[in-house]
Amino acid sequence: MRIGIGIDAHRFIAGKPLVLGGVEIPFELGLEAHSDGDVICHAILDALLGAAALGDKGTHFPPTDPQYKNIRSTLLLERTAKLLRERGFAIVNIDCSVVCEEPKLSSHIPEMKHTLGTALGVAEDRIAVKGTTTERMGFTGRKEGITAMAVTLLEQHNA
Numbered sequence: 001m002r003i004g005i006g007i008d009a010h011r012f013i014a015g016k017p018l019v020l021g022g023v024e025i026p027f028e029l030g031l032e033a034h035s036d037g038d039v040i041c042h043a044i045l046d047a048l049l050g051a052a053a054l055g056d057k058g059t060h061f062p063p064t065d066p067q068y069k070n071i072r073s074t075l076l077l078e079r080t081a082k083l084l085r086e087r088g089f090a091i092v093n094i095d096c097s098v099v100c101e102e103p104k105l106s107s108h109i110p111e112m113k114h115t116l117g118t119a120l121g122v123a124e125d126r127i128a129v130k131g132t133t134t135e136r137m138g139f140t141g142r143k144e145g146i147t148a149m150a151v152t153l154l155e156q157h158n159a
Contacts, residue, residue: 002052002089003051003151004049004051004152005149005150006044006046006049006057006151007043007046007147007148008039009039009140010037010145011031012145014028015030016030016037017036018030019038020105021038021096021116022040022072022116023108023112026103034069034070035061035063035076037073038072038073040098040112040129041073041076042073043148043149043150044116044150044152045073047094048154049080051089052083052089054087057076061076078120081121084154085121087158089155089157092126092155093126094120094128094152095151095152096128096150097131097148097150098130098131098132098147099140100131100133100140101134101140101143105131106131109129109131
């Protein structure tokens with residue numbers, strides 16, 4: 001068994017859709033990033049790659065590479081899941097906490113779990129997504145952006 005942890009944070013900007021967990025969330029601001037800025041997917045990517053000792057998302061999907069400009073992060077999850085399967089890894093579970101004052105996420109979590117599960121080839125009951133706040137402290141508390149943290153457990157079948 002292998003455990004990985006990932007964290008990602010992006011600031012809000014105008015003129016870009018807000019995508020979290022592969023789902024477009026109705027909100028007046030998006031997240032500044034080279035890709036779609038999906039902090040949930042990015043945290044999960046780093047957790048998965050870290051658990052498999054395969055580096056990080058920046059190594060596999062460099063933000064300087066034009067092919068990743070505005071890319072949907074669920075596509076990066078699909079590619080990462082394929083890489084893990086090729087190396088004999090299976091995802092046991094994923095747990096992700098999203099830190100933001102707004103928007104409120106609870107009504108979007110079922111669709112996020114479905115979208116993430118589809119991208120990763122994992123049953124929805126192996127994925128947890130939770131929203132929390134910092135009680136108005138720090139950059140997320142000032143509504144300047146969003147942070148996501150993810151932990152994953154992998155099982156290696158050809159160890």
